[in-house]
Amino acid sequence: MNPLKLLSIRTNVNYEQLPGYESNASSPYSSISLKKYRWRSPSPGGERFPMLVKVSLSKLLVFAITTVLCLGLIAVGGYRSHHKLEVKKEEPPKKAYPWEKFTRFYGFYNGAGTLVPKEQLTPEQHYMMQNISTIPQLTTTPSSTPPMEPFAFNPYSEFTSDEYKEHHHEVRECFLDADEKVKLPEIFAYPGIPQNMTNPYFGSHDVLKLRDDVCWDRFGRFGPYGYGYDREEGGLGLADQSEKVGSGKVWKQQAKIDYRKVDWGAAQQKCFEKNKRRFEDQTAPQDAKSRAEWKPKKPVSRQAYILRSYTGYKYDDHQLLTMRAMIAELSLKTGGEYDVHLLVQVRDVSIPIWTDKEIYQKTLREHVPEEFWGITTLWSEELMRLYYPAPFPENFENPSGQPIHGVYRGAHFPLFWFSQQHPEYDFYWNWEMDLRYSGHYYEFNKKITDWAKEQPRKGLWERSARYYMPDYHGNWTDFAKTVEQETFLDPAGPVWGPVTFPNNGMLPSPNETKPPRSYLEDNYEWGVGEEADLITFNPLFDPAKTNWVFRNDVDGYSRQHPIPPRRIAIITVSRLSKRLLDLAHAETYKMKHTMFPEMWPPTIALHHGLKAAYVPHPVYFDRLWPLDYMNQIFNHPVKPTDSVFGWGEHNQLGSSFYYNSGFAGALWRRWFGYLENKEGGSWHELTQTGRMCLPSILFHPIKWERGPTTADV
Numbered sequence: 001m002n003p004l005k006l007l008s009i010r011t012n013v014n015y016e017q018l019p020g021y022e023s024n025a026s027s028p029y030s031s032i033s034l035k036k037y038r039w040r041s042p043s044p045g046g047e048r049f050p051m052l053v054k055v056s057l058s059k060l061l062v063f064a065i066t067t068v069l070c071l072g073l074i075a076v077g078g079y080r081s082h083h084k085l086e087v088k089k090e091e092p093p094k095k096a097y098p099w100e101k102f103t104r105f106y107g108f109y110n111g112a113g114t115l116v117p118k119e120q121l122t123p124e125q126h127y128m129m130q131n132i133s134t135i136p137q138l139t140t141t142p143s144s145t146p147p148m149e150p151f152a153f154n155p156y157s158e159f160t161s162d163e164y165k166e167h168h169h170e171v172r173e174c175f176l177d178a179d180e181k182v183k184l185p186e187i188f189a190y191p192g193i194p195q196n197m198t199n200p201y202f203g204s205h206d207v208l209k210l211r212d213d214v215c216w217d218r219f220g221r222f223g224p225y226g227y228g229y230d231r232e233e234g235g236l237g238l239a240d241q242s243e244k245v246g247s248g249k250v251w252k253q254q255a256k257i258d259y260r261k262v263d264w265g266a267a268q269q270k271c272f273e274k275n276k277r278r279f280e281d282q283t284a285p286q287d288a289k290s291r292a293e294w295k296p297k298k299p300v301s302r303q304a305y306i307l308r309s310y311t312g313y314k315y316d317d318h319q320l321l322t323m324r325a326m327i328a329e330l331s332l333k334t335g336g337e338y339d340v341h342l343l344v345q346v347r348d349v350s351i352p353i354w355t356d357k358e359i360y361q362k363t364l365r366e367h368v369p370e371e372f373w374g375i376t377t378l379w380s381e382e383l384m385r386l387y388y389p390a391p392f393p394e395n396f397e398n399p400s401g402q403p404i405h406g407v408y409r410g411a412h413f414p415l416f417w418f419s420q421q422h423p424e425y426d427f428y429w430n431w432e433m434d435l436r437y438s439g440h441y442y443e444f445n446k447k448i449t450d451w452a453k454e455q456p457r458k459g460l461w462e463r464s465a466r467y468y469m470p471d472y473h474g475n476w477t478d479f480a481k482t483v484e485q486e487t488f489l490d491p492a493g494p495v496w497g498p499v500t501f502p503n504n505g506m507l508p509s510p511n512e513t514k515p516p517r518s519y520l521e522d523n524y525e526w527g528v529g530e531e532a533d534l535i536t537f538n539p540l541f542d543p544a545k546t547n548w549v550f551r552n553d554v555d556g557y558s559r560q561h562p563i564p565p566r567r568i569a570i571i572t573v574s575r576l577s578k579r580l581l582d583l584a585h586a587e588t589y590k591m592k593h594t595m596f597p598e599m600w601p602p603t604i605a606l607h608h609g610l611k612a613a614y615v616p617h618p619v620y621f622d623r624l625w626p627l628d629y630m631n632q633i634f635n636h637p638v639k640p641t642d643s644v645f646g647w648g649e650h651n652q653l654g655s656s657f658y659y660n661s662g663f664a665g666a667l668w669r670r671w672f673g674y675l676e677n678k679e680g681g682s683w684h685e686l687t688q689t690g691r692m693c694l695p696s697i698l699f700h701p702i703k704w705e706r707g708p709t710t711a712d713v
Contacts, residue, residue, distance in 0.1 A: 097650055102623035103128060107196040108667060109680065111690030112146040112246070114138045115192035118213035123199040125471075128624045138195055138689060145246045146690065150188040150220045152253065155443035156333060167298050169278045171335035174271035176262050184332050185257060187325070187440065188220030188250050194693055200618035201625060202467045202634075202655075205695065207476050207616060208447045215693035216438050218672055219247035224254050225324040226317075234258025236317040241709040242673045243685035264327050264340070265374015272336035279336070301426040301531075303338045303575075305330055306418065308411075309433050310345040311367040318672070318705035322436060323372065329441040338445075339425075342376040343418060344368065345407060349382045377418065381405050384413040392592050394559050397552035404555065404594065411572060411597040416588060419581040427531075429575050434703060436668055439696025444617075449575065452535050452613040457527030458519065461495040461567075461606075462487045464540040464614035466635045472627040494519055498609035499565055504558035506607070507586055510579065513609030533577040533610035536569035537657065537698065540602050540614050543568050546643035556593035566595065567602040569614065570645055571659050571700060576601055580610055617698050622654040622663040657700050664699045674707030682709040 107124035158164050159171045176182040193215050205212035219228055219239075228247065229235035233256050282296045305326060323340075330338040346353055346363060353360045360378060368376050384405045392404050402408040415430055429445075437444060463483050473479040487494050496519045498509040516526055543551035543566055557564050584604045587593045595603055605612040633651055634644050642648045652658035656667060666676045671692045675681035685691050 098629075099623060099625065099651055099654060102625060104623050105198045105621075107194070107198040108620070108694070109670060109684075109692060110138065110194035110196055111685060111688060112190065112194065112215075112217055112693045113690040114195040115146055115148050115190055115215070115693065116195045117192050120195075121193045122196060124196045125199055125624065127196075146190060146217075146693075148190050148192050150190050150217075150246075150249055150253075152186040153189045153214070153440055153443075154186075155440055155446065159335075168300060169275075169297050171278070172274045174267065174274065174332040174335060176257065176267055176332070178266065178270070182257060184328050185224030186254055187222075187224050187329075188253070189214040189216050189440075190220070190693055193695065194689070197695070198620060199471070200620045201469060201471070201630065202619035203616035204468070204470050204476075205618055207468070207470075208451050210439070210443060210447050210618075210696055212695065215695055217247075217691050217693045218242075219244065219250050219691075221438065222321045222325065223247065223250045224257070225321045225328070226257070226259050227321055229256050231260075234260050236320065238317055239673075241682050243682060243691045245690060259324065259371065262324075262371050263374055264324075264371055265376075268327065268331050268336070268339055268375065271332050272339070275335035300337060302336075302424060303427040303429065304418075304422060304425040305338050305340045305429045305431060306415065307340065307342050307431050307433060308345075309342055309368075310407075311347050311363065313344075313367070313433065315369050316705055319433070320369065320371075326441055327375070330445065334442060340375055341418075342368065342372055343414060344376055344378050345414070346378050346380040349380050351380075353378050353380065354383060379414045379417065381407065381410070384410055384417065387417050388413055388588055392555040392594055394555065394557065396554045396557075396559060396563050399549055399553065409553065409596060410594075412584070412594075412600050413588070415576075416581060416585045419576075419578065420585055423578070426578055427575055428578070428581060430572055432571070432573055432700070434701040435573060436699040436702045437696070438671065438694045438699070444696065444698070448535065448615045448617065449532070452532035452611075452615060453530065454528060455532070455611075455613055456522075456524040457515075457530075457611060458496075458522050458524050459484055459487060459494060460527065460611070460613060461540065464536075464612065465542070466539060467619075468616040469627065469631060469634075472631050495606065499606055501564055502561040503564065504561065505591060507583065507591060509608040510610075515609075527611055530611055531577065532575070532613045533580040534601060534605045534612035535575040536602070536612070536614045537573055537617060538570045538614065540567045540569050540612060541643075541645060542566070543599065543645075545640060546637075547640045547646040548643070549646070550596040550599070553596040553599070555595070556591060564603070565606060566599055567606045567612075568596075568599040568645075569602055570598060572598050573700075574601065577610070580604055583608055583610075617657070618695070620656040620663075620667075620697065622667075657698055659701065661700065665702050665704070667694075667697075668699050668702050669705060669707050672705060672707075674705075674709055675711060676707065678711060681711065683711075 105124055156171075174184065176184060189211075191214055193213070197215075223229075226235040228237075228239040228242070228244070229251075230237055235256060236259075278297075278300045279302050281299055307323070307326075323342075327340045331340055344364070344367065351359060351363055353363055364373060364376055364378060388405070388410075390404065398409075400408055404410055405413065415428065419425070419428055459480060463480060466483060468476070468479050473482060497515040498513055515522070544563075548568070551566070551568075552563060554563055554566070580601060584601060587604060594600055602612060604610070632638075633642070633648070637643045637648060640646065644651050649658070649660060652660060653662045655661050656664045658664075670676050670680045671694055673680070673682065673685060673691060
């Protein structure tokens with residue numbers, strides 16, 4: 001689906017189909033190939049030219065002259081056309097974008113043989129920004145053993161603390177099997193960083209309190225989930241041609257698990273049942289004395305982690321590793337705080353999954369790996385038409401021309417529907433199948449939600465509209481002050497509580513979302529300690545200030561009024577509260593209001609005064625960007641058409657996280673030991689500094705993971 005094709009504009013930028021990620025010597029956009037024309041040469045003869053038989057000399061002479069003239073014209077035309085094509089072929093390649101000329105980074109690819117403690121790390125940018133032409137040679141030998149020992153990474157230490165047990169019920173251990181004999185695996189990190197590892201440009205481990213002094217190789221991260229040992233042992237293989245020096249240390253600490261026998265749905269359900277009282281409100285004792293001495297335990301929030309898939313999706317072995325990690329780290333290790341769900345769209349709407357249980361199960365089993373049958377829910381567009389019936393009147397603009405219930409414009413409907421079918425959860429994570437994370441899932445989820453909870457509401461919408469660049473803005477406090485100054489200079493002013501605008505009817509906003517005091521009177525107090533209703537992973541920007549193609553795809557609001565104020569975060573991945581989803585469901589069902597999927601939940605939060613935050617997770621770039629220039633391009637475009645969320649989105653191709661990033665997939669595959677653009681692979685790792693070891697990074701999109709390990713494959 002290429003939305004730019006929907007508009008009558010001339011551009012070389014393809015909105016969704018990405019070019020192959022190339023080296024810094026070439027443009028990421030391929031030249032438009034010219035169609036080759038072949039001219040048919042007529043062959044003389046009676047069968048092809050019957051008029052030549054039995055004709056007069058004069059007629060023959062006229063015909064001959066005419067034929068010669070026609071052939072001459074054809075020849076001249078052919079020469080001109082051929083010459084024109086040749087000229088086009090000889091034209092120089094199109095002008096490169098400025099970022100394509102920036103110096104490429106290589107620090108990502110330094111292997112585990114170069115590990116140093118964090119305090120000894122010199123990021124690659126340090127040398128480049130000081131115009132130091134030669135980076136010091138790293139001291140390592142081919143196939144050298146990593147100089148540090150991997151350790152079991154444990155972000156669950158709070159569960160065993162006295163403070164936690166004082167306020168919450170204890171976490172009871174969960175297992176992978178019904179007999180409770182197969183323990184959950186540990187995963188392993190190295191206590192260091194490869195020397196000259198590149199720093200992120202956006203976001204910060206430190207601000208989110210994520211560990212920034214460790215790195216992850218593929219064996220420590222995914223070995224415990226089946227990477228690196230044979231299928232006969234219950235693993236997935238995948239590492240036959242891999243550099244694996246020192247990887248045996250993982251197996252000395254972690255037994256290999258036979259995943260052929262694991263039923264993740266049953267394991268999740270049993271884990272929840274064992275820990276059920278952790279999530280329940282307690283009833284006070286009846287007698288007064290006991291009630292006076294009673295110290296109730298605080299219930300723990302439950303969260304649904306929803307993976308969005310569809311029939312026909314190919315579950316590569318690498319995908320299985322990621323899904324196993326999610327369930328083990330988020331659900332089973334936390335005593336059931338999370339349930340991981342697979343929400344699968346049945347694309348063939350003629351399959352009667354809602355009228356026949358056998359057909360439902362048959363469809364599920366044909367399209368989902370057996371180990372995940374127990375966590376899967378099916379849905380279809382037909383169900384959404386029944387659940388959110390038409391009409392949705394007065395559409396402002398529908399540039400895609402797609403129906404409102406189609407997955408293109410209605411991808412949020414099944415999420416709303418799911419939340420109504422499962423009201424037992426407090427929060428819902430909308431996750432895509434092409435996201436990957438090199439670190440520990442629970443550490444990431446816990447730290448970003450804690451960070452969002454502690455954010456004051458004052459200035460939050462404005463801070464969330466920008467990329468935080470530590471090397472440019474300084475620390476988070478400096479960044480917040482900068483945004484505050486920019487907000488005071490903006491005639492539009494800050495967002496403070498539910499927004500008001502001309503409308504034809506709105507649902508009432510929750511009372512608690514109304515500010516307790518004025519913006520100026522608030523001392524960054526309101527909202528601190530309040531869970532965020534919406535957490536996004538890209539900025540929450542105002543689409544009216546960009547030329548984002550779907551900015552006016554709004555339904556149900558009267559066109560007699562101006563289009564409502566809106567917010568959007570590119571990529572629909574997010575964490576949403578039950579409060580937000582209940583409001584979104586009611587707005588959609590009762591009021592017939594809706595917008596394009598990436599715009600609707602953020603706009604619900606804006607209209608009703610809910611707490612929304614963009615989390616500044618670390619985002620890396622493949623090249624050396626000048627900081628002033630980068631801030632101007634990403635945070636302060638000169639005109640709407642320059643926005644990196646519109647036609648300027650080519651600037652995102654070299655990042656590790658955006659919907660159209662090319663670098664994300666390239667870096668992920670290199671980390672797995674595969675050859676990418678004739679770089680990396682087994683030989684590189686064996687003869688250079690070993691396999692890669694990356695910090696915790698969120699990658700998107702990863703459209704494929706498997707690749708060759710050697711150049712001759």
